Amino acid sequence: MRKFFLVVTLLSASTGAIAQQQKQPQQQQRSGTPxxxxxxxxxxxxxxxxxxxxxxxxxxxxxxxxxPKLTHACDQVLVSNGQ
Structure with missing residues (x-):
């Protein structure tokens, strides 16, 4: 019986950790080279x-x-990407 409660406790702790990770915002990958x-x-x-x-x-x-207000460098990025 003690082993059962230990397993249940461990499972609930790991489930809580997974749920917490899912709540954190995902860092979004951006397009383009660095x-x-x-x-x-x-x-x-x-x-x-x-x-x-x-x-x-x-x-x-x-x-x-x-x-019209963009820097030349950023404008060139848009031009080089067909924008």
Whole structure:
């Protein structure tokens, strides 16, 4: 009987740990090379700060809306990716 309670306790502890891990936000992978990300990081911070946690497509739309204000480096990233 003691072994049964030990097993149940261990199972419930491991289930709680898994549930806690699932609640933590997933770190989102971003598109583009590290160099491309670096080229646009300042522009994203400046013009798209409110939506930085959104999808890449949302950020891309924001950058496109602010196209005239982008740095040359970020603009070149968009051009080189057909945007």
């Amino acid at each position: 160099e491309e990300q670096k080229a646009c990081a300042h522009d994203v911070q400046k013009f798209c700060r409110a939506i930085m946690d959104e999808s890449d497509l949302t950020i891309l739309a924001c950058l496109q809306q602010n196209r």
